[in-house]
Amino acid sequence: MALKGISKGVMMKPTDLHILFSKYLHEQNLEGLGTLYDENAMFIPGKDKEAVFGRAKIIEALKPYLASPGKVEKLSESIHQNGDTALIKLLWRLTTEDGNKIEGTGLGVAKRTPDGKWVYIIENPYGV
Numbered sequence: 001m002a003l004k005g006i007s008k009g010v011m012m013k014p015t016d017l018h019i020l021f022s023k024y025l026h027e028q029n030l031e032g033l034g035t036l037y038d039e040n041a042m043f044i045p046g047k048d049k050e051a052v053f054g055r056a057k058i059i060e061a062l063k064p065y066l067a068s069p070g071k072v073e074k075l076s077e078s079i080h081q082n083g084d085t086a087l088i089k090l091l092w093r094l095t096t097e098d099g100n101k102i103e104g105t106g107l108g109v110a111k112r113t114p115d116g117k118w119v120y121i122i123e124n125p126y127g128v
């Protein structure tokens with residue numbers, strides 16, 4: 001089964017999480033964004049905000065991101081993979097449709113599922 005945004009027959013890599021996140025955000029595809037998280041993942045929505053646990057609650061926490069979708073660019077990335085687990089550090093820039101730019105450093109832990117897909121188990125997009 002091919003994943004949306006990933007060519008059929010191509011094995012997904014941890015770096016594809018950012019590619020798909022950017023694609024789904026631009027498309028305002030909340031369902032697609034949800035597929036990037038493990039069922040029991042943890043998401044940290046920002047400084048001084050409570051962590052959110054579980055895919056369904058993460059999808060709810062991602063809804064505000066669709067208010068100003070724009071384009072997300074990867075400025076730099078560092079991935080350290082150990083078997084089916086990866087530690088990801090990503091410097092990113094969001095350029096909204098009205099031209100505003102927001103930059104941040106995201107930190108995440110991802111795992112490879114039995115079907116070869118990578119999903120976040122912990123995502124902290126602002127590194128707080």
